[in-house]
Amino acid sequence: MSNPSRLASAAARPRRVPWLALSATLLLAACATTPPPKPQAEAAPRPAAPPPKGLVPARDAYPSTYKVAASGLTAIVNANIYTGTGQKILGGMVVFDAGKIVSVGPAAAPPAGAKLIDAKGRWVTPGLIDAHSHLGVFPAPAVTGQVDVNENIDPNTGYVWAEHSVWPQDAGFERARAGGVTSLLILPGSANLFGGRTVALKNVPAVTVQAMKFPGAPYGLKMACGENPKGRYGARGRTPATRMGNVAGYRRGWIEAADYGKRWAAYDKKAAKGEGGEPPKRDLTLDTLSGALTGELLVQNHCYRADEMANLIDVSHEFGYHITAFHHAVEAYKIAPLLAREGICAAVWSGRWGFKMEAYDGIEENAALLTKAGVCVSLHSDDPNIIQRLNREAAVAQAAGRRAGIDIPDAVAIQWITLNSAKIMGVADRTGSLEPGKMADIVLWSADPLSIYALADLVFIDGAVEFDRQAPRRPSDFELGQNRGDLAQ
Amino acid sequence: MKPIVPLLAGLFAASALSTSALAEPATAIIHARLLTMGPVGEIADGTVILRDGKILAVGKGLAPPAGSQVIDAKGAIVTPGLFAPNTVLGVREVNSVKGTDDAKSSSSDLGAAFDPQYGLNPDTTLVPVARLGGVTRAIVVPAPGGDGEGGGADDGDGALFDGQVLAIRLAGDLLVKPRLAVAMRFGENGAGGSRGAEIGLLRARLEEVRLYKQNRAAYDRGELRDLKLSRQDLEALIPVVEGREPLLVTVHRAADIRQVLAFAREQRLKVILNGAEEGWRVAGEIAAAKVPVILNATADLPRSFEIVGASLQNAAKLRAAGVEIAIVSPDPAHRVRELRYEAGSAVAQGLPYAAALEAITIAPARIFGLADQLGSLAPGKAGDLVIWDGDPLAPRSLPTAIYVDGIAQPLRSRALDLRDRYESGDGAPR
Numbered sequence: 001m002s003n004p005s006r007l008a009s010a011a012a013r014p015r016r017v018p019w020l021a022l023s024a025t026l027l028l029a030a031c032a033t034t035p036p037p038k039p040q041a042e043a044a045p046r047p048a049a050p051p052p053k054g055l056v057p058a059r060d061a062y063p064s065t066y067k068v069a070a071s072g073l074t075a076i077v078n079a080n081i082y083t084g085t086g087q088k089i090l091g092g093m094v095v096f097d098a099g100k101i102v103s104v105g106p107a108a109a110p111p112a113g114a115k116l117i118d119a120k121g122r123w124v125t126p127g128l129i130d131a132h133s134h135l136g137v138f139p140a141p142a143v144t145g146q147v148d149v150n151e152n153i154d155p156n157t158g159y160v161w162a163e164h165s166v167w168p169q170d171a172g173f174e175r176a177r178a179g180g181v182t183s184l185l186i187l188p189g190s191a192n193l194f195g196g197r198t199v200a201l202k203n204v205p206a207v208t209v210q211a212m213k214f215p216g217a218p219y220g221l222k223m224a225c226g227e228n229p230k231g232r233y234g235a236r237g238r239t240p241a242t243r244m245g246n247v248a249g250y251r252r253g254w255i256e257a258a259d260y261g262k263r264w265a266a267y268d269k270k271a272a273k274g275e276g277g278e279p280p281k282r283d284l285t286l287d288t289l290s291g292a293l294t295g296e297l298l299v300q301n302h303c304y305r306a307d308e309m310a311n312l313i314d315v316s317h318e319f320g321y322h323i324t325a326f327h328h329a330v331e332a333y334k335i336a337p338l339l340a341r342e343g344i345c346a347a348v349w350s351g352r353w354g355f356k357m358e359a360y361d362g363i364e365e366n367a368a369l370l371t372k373a374g375v376c377v378s379l380h381s382d383d384p385n386i387i388q389r390l391n392r393e394a395a396v397a398q399a400a401g402r403r404a405g406i407d408i409p410d411a412v413a414i415q416w417i418t419l420n421s422a423k424i425m426g427v428a429d430r431t432g433s434l435e436p437g438k439m440a441d442i443v444l445w446s447a448d449p450l451s452i453y454a455l456a457d458l459v460f461i462d463g464a465v466e467f468d469r470q471a472p473r474r475p476s477d478f479e480l481g482q483n484r485g486d487l488a489q
Numbered sequence: 490m491k492p493i494v495p496l497l498a499g500l501f502a503a504s505a506l507s508t509s510a511l512a513e514p515a516t517a518i519i520h521a522r523l524l525t526m527g528p529v530g531e532i533a534d535g536t537v538i539l540r541d542g543k544i545l546a547v548g549k550g551l552a553p554p555a556g557s558q559v560i561d562a563k564g565a566i567v568t569p570g571l572f573a574p575n576t577v578l579g580v581r582e583v584n585s586v587k588g589t590d591d592a593k594s595s596s597s598d599l600g601a602a603f604d605p606q607y608g609l610n611p612d613t614t615l616v617p618v619a620r621l622g623g624v625t626r627a628i629v630v631p632a633p634g635g636d637g638e639g640g641g642a643d644d645g646d647g648a649l650f651d652g653q654v655l656a657i658r659l660a661g662d663l664l665v666k667p668r669l670a671v672a673m674r675f676g677e678n679g680a681g682g683s684r685g686a687e688i689g690l691l692r693a694r695l696e697e698v699r700l701y702k703q704n705r706a707a708y709d710r711g712e713l714r715d716l717k718l719s720r721q722d723l724e725a726l727i728p729v730v731e732g733r734e735p736l737l738v739t740v741h742r743a744a745d746i747r748q749v750l751a752f753a754r755e756q757r758l759k760v761i762l763n764g765a766e767e768g769w770r771v772a773g774e775i776a777a778a779k780v781p782v783i784l785n786a787t788a789d790l791p792r793s794f795e796i797v798g799a800s801l802q803n804a805a806k807l808r809a810a811g812v813e814i815a816i817v818s819p820d821p822a823h824r825v826r827e828l829r830y831e832a833g834s835a836v837a838q839g840l841p842y843a844a845a846l847e848a849i850t851i852a853p854a855r856i857f858g859l860a861d862q863l864g865s866l867a868p869g870k871a872g873d874l875v876i877w878d879g880d881p882l883a884p885r886s887l888p889t890a891i892y893v894d895g896i897a898q899p900l901r902s903r904a905l906d907l908r909d910r911y912e913s914g915d916g917a918p919r
Contacts, residue, residue: 140790171791333911354615354823356585363904369912384790385819392830395884403887404912452833452883479791484798
C-alpha cells in the first residue's frame with residue numbers, strides 16, 4: 001500500500017445538505033420513474049445550514065456546563081510521541097498551556113517557567129477516544145434500576161436523548177480514564193431503528209452529565225440495522241419483523257422528517273417576510289430526524305452486514321442525508337471501496353465476532369483491510385472492558401494486518417483509537433491529535449502503547465491531570481465507602 | 490553438540506528401538522528458545538523432539554533421530570500449546586442460534602450428570618480460530634441451564650449443578666477427557682433464590698447422594714425414601730462427595746468464597762473456584778485451603794454488588810499469596826484466541842511473566858488433574874507446542890507453527906478464508 005497515513009486521513013466529512021437541496025432530492029424521490037439521485041461528488045464540506053428557527057430552542061435547551069480545569073504551562077520532554085496525525089517523533093517534546101496544546105515536535109528547549117515532565121523512555125499519545133460506548137447508560141453496577149440504554153418500546157424512539165440516561169457515577173468512566181480515554185460518544189442502545197440522540201462527553205469526574213458534555217460537539221442520531229430491531233419487534237408481533245421491515249421503517253421515518261422540515265422551512269420563510277402565522281407544533285422525534293437530514297446531527301448507524309450497509313447507503317441517497325459511520329461494521333471489509341467512495345467511516349472491533357449471525361463473518365483484519373482501501377477506521381469498544389484497553393485492540397488489529405501482508409505503521413494504528421474516532425464524533429477539529437491549538441487531551445504511557453505491557457501513567461484532559469497512576473484512585477460515589485479491601489488506596 | 494543428559498538419552502534410546510517400524514518420522518525443533526513451563530525451565534537454545542504424538546525429549550543440544558523432520562526455529566520462542574481453562578469450544582457455534590448451543594441442559598432431570606461431551610462438534614469454525622491464538626487445549630464448562638427451565642433438581646430459581654466439565658484438544662475429534670469436575674454457581678446467580686437456601690439445598694442433595702451410595706440396592710427395590718435428584722445426577726455426584734472429582738464453583742464476592750471454602754471443609758469436597766473477582770481479599774484463606782482459582786484477569790468493574798471489589802490486581806495478589814491461578818479468555822467462545830493477551834494484561838498489572846504464562850499452560854493442566862499429559866514441554870507429554878515470532882503474550886506476535894499431539898496444524902480458519910477472498914478480490918462475489 002502506498003501511504004496508509006494519507007489514506008486514513010481522507011476521512012468522512014459530514015456532508016451537510018442544505019434544505020433547498022434536500023427538497024429537490026425529495027421531489028426526485030417522489031417520482032417513481034426517476035432513478036435515485038447519485039451520491040454527491042466529493043466537494044469541500046459546506047457549513048451546516050442554520051436549523052429552522054423553531055428548532056433552535058431544542059438544540060440549545062440542554063447546554064454543556066463543562067469547565068476546563070485550571071492547569072499551567074507544562075512541557076513533556078524526552079517523549080516518544082504518536083501525534084495522532086500519523087507521525088511518530090522519538091525523544092520529542094509536547095508543550096501545553098491553559099488547556100491547549102502549544103507545540104509538538106522534536107527535542108527543544110522547554111519554554112521558560114514550564115512545569116517539566118520527564119518522559120524518558122515513555123510514550124505520549126493524544127487522549128484515546130471511543131466512538132461507541134454505553135458507559136453511563138448501561139453502567140456499573142448494571143443491577144435492577146440502573147440500566148437505561150434501550151427505550152425499547154417502539155422502533156422509532158428518535159425522541160430520546162442518551163444524555164438523559166447517563167449516570168455520571170458509572171464506575172466505568174474512571175476505569176476508561178485509567179485506560180487513557182479522554183472523550184467518548186455515548187449512544188442509546190440498538191433495539192430500535194431510530195434509537196435516539198447520542199451525546200459526546202469529556203471523560204471527567206462529574207456529578208451531572210452537563211458537566212461532562214463535550215462543548216460544541218454535534219449531536220448524533222443512533223440508528224440500528226439487522227437482528228436487534230427486527231428481533232425485538234418481530235417477537236412482539238409488530239413491525240419490523242424482517243430486514244425489509246427495518247428498511248421500510250427507516251423510510252417512513254425519513255418521509256415524516258422531511259415533511260416536518262419542509263413545514264418548518266415554509267414557516268420560517270413566511271416569518272422572515274413578517275407574515276407571521278402559527279409555527280408548526282414541535283415533535284421531538286422529527287426534531288432529531290430532520291436534524292439528521294440537514295447534517296446538523298451525525299448519523300451513527302449500527303450495522304454489521306455488508307448488504308445491509310449498502311441498503312442503508314441507498315436509503316441515505318433517497319433522502320439526501322450522510323451516514324457518518326457504520327458501527328460494529330464487521331463486514332465492512334467486503335465493501336471497502338463503497339465505504340471509501342461514500343466517505344463513511346467504519347467503527348469496528350479487532351476480535352469480537354460470531355455471537356450472532358450478523359457477526360459471523362467478523363475477521364481480525366477488518367481494520368487493516370479498510371485502512372488499506374482508504375476508509376476512515378476507528379476501533380470502538382461498545383463494552384466497558386474493551387474501552388479500558390483500546391491500545392491493545394489497536395495492536396491486535398495491526399498484527400492481523402501484518403499477517404495479511406498489510407503494513408500498518410504504528411502511528412497509523414494509533415489513529416484508529418484517536419483522530420479517526422474524533423472524526424466520527426465530529427470533534428476532530430478540537431481533539432484526537434496533538435496539534436497546536438487543540439485541546440490538551442494527552443496520555444503519557446509507561447511504554448509504547450502498542451505494547452501489551454503499557455499502562456497510562458498520566459492522563460490529561462484539557463491540560464489538567466485527570467488520572468495519575470501514582471495517586472490514589474478516585475472511586476465513583478457508588479464505590480466510595482464500600483468495603484473494597486485496600487483498592488481505594 | 491553437547492552430550493544429552495542420561496535420562497533423556499535413555500528415553501531416546503528406548504523410543505528409537507520401539508518406533509523403528511512406525512510410519513511417522515519424528516519432528517525435531519532445533520535452536521528454539523524453550524519456555525518449557527516444566528522442571529527444566531527456560532532453555533535459551535534448545536531442541537524439542539516430537540514422536541508418535543508425544544514429546545520424546547526436551548533439552549539442549551539433542552541430536553534429532555535419524556529421519557526426523559528438522560525445523561530450525563532460529564531462536565524463536567517455543568511454548569507449550571496454550572490451555573484455555575473455561576470455554577464452550579466445540580459446543581457453541583453462534584450464541585444467538587439455539588440449535589448450535591450444546592453447552593447447557595434445560596432438563597430438570599439432568600444437572601450434575603449433564604455431559605456436554607455428546608454435543609462436541611469437531612467441525613466447529615471456532616476451534617481453528619482459537620487455535621490461531623496458540624490455544625491447543627481447553628476446558629469446556631457447561632453453562633447454566635437456560636430459560637428458567639432449570640437443569641437438575643432444585644427448589645428455587647435455577648439448577649444447583651450445571652453439569653460435567655471436560656477437556657478438549659483443538660484438533661481432531663476434540664474430546665480428551667470427560668468428567669473432570671461438576672460445575673455449579675454460588676451467590677447472586679446461584680440456585681434456591683438466596684445464598685442460605687442454596688447452601689441448605691446443597692447439604693440436602695449431597696446427603697441424598699451419600700444415602701443413595703450406601704443403599705443402592707434399596708433404591709433399586711424402591712425401598713429408599715424419595716430423593717429429589719435423578720438417578721443419573723446421584724451417580725454423577727458420587728465422585729464429588731468422595732472428594733475424587735472437584736466441584737468447579739463459580740463464585741464472586743469475598744464472603745461467598747469463604748462460604749464455599751467452609752462448605753468444602755464441612756463436606757470434605759475438593760473445589761476449584763471460578764471467577765473469584767474478590768478472591769484477592771481472602772487470598773490467604775484460599776491459599777491455606779490449597780484451592781486453585783480460575784479468573785478473568787481484566788474483570789475490574791463493580792457490575793453487581795458481589796464484585797464491588799473486582800480488581801485488575803486480583804491475579805497478581807492471589808499468586809503472591811501462593812494461590813494456583815489460571816487465566817480465562819475474554820469470552821468462552823469466539824474470543825478464546827485472546828487468551829494470551831489476557832495473560833499479558835495481567836503482567837502489566839504486576840503478575841510475574843512466568844506466572845502469567847503458567848496460568849495459561851501448566852496451571853490449568855494441574856488444576857484439572859491433567860499435568861501428567863499436558864501443559865508443559867516435558868518427555869512423555871502430548872506433543873502440543875507453538876513456535877512464536879515474538880513474545881507469546883504480545884498481540885503483535887503471531888504463531889508460526891502450532892502442533893497438537895505432534896501434528897502440525899494448518900494456520901488457517903474460516904476467518905482467514907473470508908479475509909483472503911475479499912483481500913485479493915479473487916472469487917469475491919460481485
